[in-house]
Amino acid sequence: MSTSMLLLVIFILTALTYVVGRSRAASLRKQSTSMHSLPRYYGYLAAICTAVPSLILLALWSAAEPVLLKSSTIGTLPAEVQALSTGELDLVVNDIKNIATGGISQSADDPVRAAAAQHYTESRASSRLYRTIAVLILCIAGALFGLKKINSGTRARVAVERAIMIGLLICSCIAIFTTVGIVLSVLFESLRFFNKVPFNEFVFGLQWSPQTAIRADQVGSSGSFGAVPIFAGTLLISVIAMLVAVPFGLMSAIYLAEYASSTVRSWAKPLLEILAGIPTVVYGFFAALTVAPLIRDAGESIGLSVASESALAAGLVMGIMIIPFVSSLSDDVITAVPQAMRDGSLGLGATKSETIKRVVIPAALPGIVGGILLAVSRAIGETMIVVMAAGLAANLTINPLEAVTTVTVQIVTLLTGDQAFDSPKTLAAFALGLMLFVTTLILNVIALQIVRKYREQYE
Amino acid sequence: MNKENTIPALDIDQQTPNEQTIEEIVASLGDTVGEARVENPKMSVSGVDVFYAEKQAIFGVDLDIANNEVISMIGPSGCGKSTLLRCLNRMNDTIPICRVTGEIMLDGEGIYSKDTDPVLLRARVGMVFQKPNPFPKSIYENVAYGPRLHGLNRNKADLDDIVVNSLRKAGIYDEVKNRLDDAGTSLSGGQQQRLCIARTIACSPEVILMDEPCSALDPIATAKIEELIDELRENYAIAIVTHSMQQAARVSQRTAYFHLGKLVEVGDTDTIFTNPKHELTEKYITGRFG
Amino acid sequence: MTEQTRQTQVQAMSDTTIRVRQSLKKRYAREKRFRLFGMIAIIASLTFLAVLIISITIRGLPAFKQTFINLDVTLDAQTLGVDETADENALRRANYNGAIRNSLLELFPDVSSRKEKRALYSFVSKGGQYDLQAQVMADPALIGQTVNVWLPVGDDTSGYLRGHIDTTLPEKKRRFKDNQIAWVEELRSNGQIETRFNSTFFSRGDSREPELAGIKGSLFGSLLTLLVTLTLSFPIAVATAIYLEEFAPKNRWTDIIEVNINNLAAVPSIVFGLLGLAIFINFFQLPRSAPIVGGLVLSLMTLPTIIISARAALKSVPPSIRDAALGLGASRLQVVFHHVLPLAMPGILTGTIIGMAQALGETAPLLMIGMVAFIVDVPTTLTDPATVLPVQIFQWADLPEKGFVEKTSAAIMVLLGFLILMNATAVFLRRKFERKW
């Protein structure tokens, strides 16, 4: 039975148990008055007993199946194939899977692989069969158990509520699991990468050319993984972005919070929010198609040579994308500065701008800095704009008119397209991902801490 | 704060039917009792009405503020004391819906006239607020803020002098002289309020307006501030809003009693407290409402 | 007060006045400048928004129109290479292109050289043959007859007809030559060229030919992906918010969860893509390019957004309501599910819509899990290979043909249309149900 079919069956059984359980509880309630809870809670309880264990089993089985299938398939292969590196082995397994599912494969007539594919298909089929049987048995057993529990001795509401509480608790842990998942996925692959390329070479190396050759005897087959040019490129573009976003975002926020009439405010704020809601791929398209040629032409008209994928174009558009982010965070902190502070300054004869510059901004500074740090972390992690408007060339330069590349661009280029999963090239993407995650995490933690402290100060 | 227009009527006078509008009640209060004018006034308020959007908060007030004298403004909550006080240095400009008509003069010049600059005016007419509001800067910077803005000092030494003198005049110098670089907010409430007074003095204003300067303070800090106000009288014209009648009696030479935005009675503090002429004034100072 | 002291006092006072007066002009100039900067900042940001939207609209609008050419195509069995008795497969593979070419040649009998022929053939899009194919397969009796059909024109021709080709350039430098111009003009004057609404754009999947490429595939991909995202993230986020806001004891563990959620909200989206690749695809062996994986990744990504707004919505329900319900003997869970949650629902929905809008516009993590493949078919199940609208935009943006620039802009307009619709709904919900307790 297919997974969706199985799910449907479980659902129907669950609904059935609910209805049966409820009506049985209702009739019991008519006979004796000592039932603890309302009939529907008995229905819920029975339904939970039916659905939850079988769903858990189904999920576990489905998660484990591909992994087990893979190892058992590998087990049928001859020893010399098994001795291959993990990456090559993955390719072989993929190929076998392709044969098994009737897809295209170059080596369909290789008898070893055909046999393995046969094995794969068979074990898969039997696994599916056992899965269906096991899940259905558990489902029905659960239903019977749940229905048996319908008597005056069961405190159904309490039990149901406890189950719900456990469910809530598990849901709230998913955020933790996600973080753990991120850390594990980037950390493991990164460690494998650092086994092949020394950490120092990665972090301090000045040469980035991950294109490993296809044949081992080709010149420069190893590729070099010095990430400094990438870090520098990321930094350059982020700096340009912040140079645009901070002044414009901050001044917009100041104007909206301190000067603008309420009508202007009620129009400008949503419009800025639209700016924030535009998908980054749209900015990327705009940067590549409109801004970059504009900058190149402008540069050439004054005699500068500008790369068609200049850091400037990407940084500029990224800055514009971040303006509303900076402005809304700054707006929040500026409006949180108590009016008494402004009154004090105005009462001494300060002009509005003097009050803003000398009292409001210094008072709001921690919050603003927190917001800017968050914006920096955004700029560093921004992907689409740079993928579309910045280049792939890992130049080590601070000239914004040249093309540079960034961490995110490299991750995307290294991971899109088909390649063996554990070539250094692929693993390098995870190492870059680790760097990205750690950097943004540090920035975020600091920023959120500052902002939180700031909020408490004026609450 | 936002009392319904008709509710105070019940408090004042049981006979007044409660559907009376605030305008009618104000009209029934009659003319101001007592002498609103003085010789050589520093500031003089004539026929001032103040509106918050459509709502009128001050009704035709005439009042003089004299040099070297403290005038206290008393009256029930919401009667417009703060509003009038904030008119005197145009702090009301910062409230967009607030509109002022009538005339307020400083040294014979209308402060709402075109040639008067609010920045200059506020440098000349300083204000101390109800809640101490030191800036999130050092004590020194708090006091130096005004002089720096207005360019009152020629050099750093000048500025130091101004800061030290202002702190001295505000009677807080001895307490803070060793910690001028500490944050202004690190001081106690009473100290903060005196710091705010020092900050105001540092601009060498001519008039000081104080809006319930002691309401957030304990009795000892209050006593210190009252003492200070008395000393400051030598050099400045001072107007103080207060809810404490004892305080008004202790620090002020003249007292003005407001009710529902109307100046009901004004005169020498002694006379007002011993022999009020208006029925409402009497009720208020004997504590029967307010 | 003696005249003397008064005098000195006035002297002293006027000192301040004089100094303030001196500085005033400068200070007001600074004030004006500062205010101006603020205004410039706002105006610049909004101008940018306007430029972006206008430039994309101008580029994209033509893509909603398509030009057709009217031809009398003779479906003789000889050209097609099949007759009406042929089976379905043979019919599918018949040479419709030849028939179209013949009918073009009939219109311009003088054309003889190979080069000229090729120029003429380019008038009809390669997709023309599929239209014909569909007609014939629906009614094989058409073979042997002459049918009058409107077929989409090719990319260059449509570029010329829309004025994208600069005819003042020397012939060598343009893709559309003089003889082609003459032919097209002749066709036009005969009423054989017509521009209509481009339904292809909404009814087809991706294609290598710009005039055949449509967004139906990616739109369905987005829909399926969002469906997964919504069904996963909404209940989990609401459950998390309820737990944290209503039940969680204030301890270290809760604190960690909270910090975690706030941090997750700021983790770059591409990192979620790495997670999806390593865990869902490589570890759990889920299929690449599938909406289910995309939905999983996006739901992890949108969870924090929805949780944060759901918590805010729950927090804004006043405690008095909880107390009242508790006082009537309801259990804490009943209070939450019967009273608090319904009241907080508009706020939660607003947050959810905003989260979904975010997910709809997201590209980077989906590139990581292989949703960037060239996929022609419209996906119908959660495990079909699929792409989504933003990724489609990304792919088209890379293609050099003029037609694809138009298509990209048009796809962006569709995407922005959806996003604006979603955000407007969110704003509407917020306004309508905003309650001041």
Ligand SMILES: Nc1ncnc2c1ncn2[C@@H]1O[C@H](COP(=O)(O)OP(=O)(O)OP(=O)(O)O)[C@@H](O)[C@H]1O
């Ligand atoms: N910013 C404002 N907007 C609208 N109305 C206001 C504003 N400030 C004050 N008011 C109204 O003006 C009237 C006078 O207020 P004001 O603050 O002057 O009273 P007050 O005498 O200082 O009272 P308190 O003793 O409580 O400080 C009140 O009715 C108040 O509601």
Ligand SMILES: [Mg+2]
């Ligand atoms: Mg007041």
